[in-house]
Amino acid sequence: MKKYIAIDIGGTQIRVAVFPENSVDFEKQKKIPTQGDGKTPIDRLLGLLEEIWPSEGDVQSISMAAPGYLDPEAGIVITAPNIPGWKNLPVSSLIQERFTVPVYLGNDANLAALGEWKFGAGKGHSDLLYLTISTGIGGGIISGNRLITGTRGMAGELGHVVAIPDGPMCACGKKGHIEAVSSGTAIARYVKEKIAEGIPSIFPPGSTPSSKEIASAAAHGDELSIQAFRQAGYYLGQAIADWIHILNPSILILGGGVSRSGDLLMKPLIASLKEHIITEEYIKDLKIEFAALGDDAGLLGALALSLEK
Amino acid sequence: MKKYIAIDIGGTQIRVAVFPENSVDFEKQKKIPTQGDGKTPIDRLLGLLEEIWPSEGDVQSISMAAPGYLDPEAGIVITAPNIPGWKNLPVSSLIQERFTVPVYLGNDANLAALGEWKFGAGKGHSDLLYLTISTGIGGGIISGNRLITGTRGMAGELGHVVAIPDGPMCACGKKGHIEAVSSGTAIARYVKEKIAEGIPSIFPPGSTPSSKEIASAAAHGDELSIQAFRQAGYYLGQAIADWIHILNPSILILGGGVSRSGDLLMKPLIASLKEHIITEEYIKDLKIEFAALGDDAGLLGALALSLEK
Numbered sequence: 001m002k003k004y005i006a007i008d009i010g011g012t013q014i015r016v017a018v019f020p021e022n023s024v025d026f027e028k029q030k031k032i033p034t035q036g037d038g039k040t041p042i043d044r045l046l047g048l049l050e051e052i053w054p055s056e057g058d059v060q061s062i063s064m065a066a067p068g069y070l071d072p073e074a075g076i077v078i079t080a081p082n083i084p085g086w087k088n089l090p091v092s093s094l095i096q097e098r099f100t101v102p103v104y105l106g107n108d109a110n111l112a113a114l115g116e117w118k119f120g121a122g123k124g125h126s127d128l129l130y131l132t133i134s135t136g137i138g139g140g141i142i143s144g145n146r147l148i149t150g151t152r153g154m155a156g157e158l159g160h161v162v163a164i165p166d167g168p169m170c171a172c173g174k175k176g177h178i179e180a181v182s183s184g185t186a187i188a189r190y191v192k193e194k195i196a197e198g199i200p201s202i203f204p205p206g207s208t209p210s211s212k213e214i215a216s217a218a219a220h221g222d223e224l225s226i227q228a229f230r231q232a233g234y235y236l237g238q239a240i241a242d243w244i245h246i247l248n249p250s251i252l253i254l255g256g257g258v259s260r261s262g263d264l265l266m267k268p269l270i271a272s273l274k275e276h277i278i279t280e281e282y283i284k285d286l287k288i289e290f291a292a293l294g295d296d297a298g299l300l301g302a303l304a305l306s307l308e309k
Numbered sequence: 310m311k312k313y314i315a316i317d318i319g320g321t322q323i324r325v326a327v328f329p330e331n332s333v334d335f336e337k338q339k340k341i342p343t344q345g346d347g348k349t350p351i352d353r354l355l356g357l358l359e360e361i362w363p364s365e366g367d368v369q370s371i372s373m374a375a376p377g378y379l380d381p382e383a384g385i386v387i388t389a390p391n392i393p394g395w396k397n398l399p400v401s402s403l404i405q406e407r408f409t410v411p412v413y414l415g416n417d418a419n420l421a422a423l424g425e426w427k428f429g430a431g432k433g434h435s436d437l438l439y440l441t442i443s444t445g446i447g448g449g450i451i452s453g454n455r456l457i458t459g460t461r462g463m464a465g466e467l468g469h470v471v472a473i474p475d476g477p478m479c480a481c482g483k484k485g486h487i488e489a490v491s492s493g494t495a496i497a498r499y500v501k502e503k504i505a506e507g508i509p510s511i512f513p514p515g516s517t518p519s520s521k522e523i524a525s526a527a528a529h530g531d532e533l534s535i536q537a538f539r540q541a542g543y544y545l546g547q548a549i550a551d552w553i554h555i556l557n558p559s560i561l562i563l564g565g566g567v568s569r570s571g572d573l574l575m576k577p578l579i580a581s582l583k584e585h586i587i588t589e590e591y592i593k594d595l596k597i598e599f600a601a602l603g604d605d606a607g608l609l610g611a612l613a614l615s616l617e618k
Binding site for chain 2: 069078079125126127141143144146148149150151152153154155156157158160161162163164165172173174235238241242243245246247248249250276278279281282285
């Protein structure tokens, strides 16, 4: 029986799973922390793959969702800031040497888009825009039923487009990116700064609430917290309108914790999208859905990559 | 012998040409004004096609580059503001009924990108970003060796992304688009406004120089004119960095009259691009070239469309 192994690696956890053919339910999975035992992350990963290797069946391929910049064609992680030592690492060939099956590599947000398109909220859509809004903002693009990777696999960095020239500093070191304006981190920073400026709110002076706490305060009517989400939603709507003009998708899929803030975020987002779109033609048939794959987005995206190859 | 007919229609001129197989040199072409004789543009186009129809050879297909929003799959021009009566016009079927060969339709800027990719400055590049900077700003995207059209053919509207929130009014009615900041029209408006504000320059008070005259004044050291191009280039660099993060192209092709302003535009553009890019990896192998097809971009783009079908 044909089997597929999928890997989802992040800064804190490595997860691997074995999928039987024609199934999105893994038959076995294992998770370990990315670091520990004095071993490198790649050694820990190779060990985990050996542990999970199925005793029966033919493994067709191993596919892997990884964070950071990577060159999927070459199978190289160019830089993954959260994983120590992963800089110009030929991860595909390191795995392939050991297990002698084809290895496929993709950026985690790009593969989440591919997974949503193949198995999740985007099934049947040829043109899909996937946006994940959590501590950061990431994305993936399907156009004409294909994942847009760009010449070196670095496409889909939707978090790093300018929303406000000379605006707040982004984690990447540039200014005013949508990630620096509308991510969970940005919402928390905005409220913290306003509290420090003495703007009245539910929160005591000097406090640094999380975006979740801010969402909860907003639900209780705290005006500063409502304003923080209103601003985040406004600039998301502006950025999404830009992307729709560039890519003309039929579906927008929102993932990540911050996207599940309900009307607090979605009302200003939708109003701003409508305000910024140049013609109704772009949005009259546009579906807006929440991501369906949840925590399995990375694994299922990696599986989708194997199946598309 | 196989032949292909290509059409390039705009607000002022209709141009048609017959190409023999395996050739980018037309054997015959005809041009007429888009309006006149009390006939509709579509009747004038149909008449022109009859005139140019080759007496020998098999016409394989007719392909057409048209401005505005259109649905290439359905062969419908949704709206072409410069062509009277072209609103939800099923142009492909109107042509097909008369000439009984396949008819293909594409947006003019998108097809210029396709033409540059197949015959021009972008040959051999799988991922290409084409930008035309003239009175307006338009674009086209090739990704993975395919033209990105989006779900209804409206992708590639690169002129209509926000460069400055609440910035200058764009021709489309929205604010702060890159077209409203960096097009020839925008450069001329900026200088006109600064002259009206009393900023000293080569130009007499109350004058309204064109972007060409401003380029010439800048070449003579006029500081206001230099500043106008510096600002246009800066925001173009910012926008291009955004698009590179989204699409990761291997080549950027610049077309349109304003792109031929030399260092005046290109120096601030390149400096800004480098300032805004999140990692050198995106641009270290990026080619920046000027469009090679000139006035034939529409016709050759339409021809490329026929050949890709």
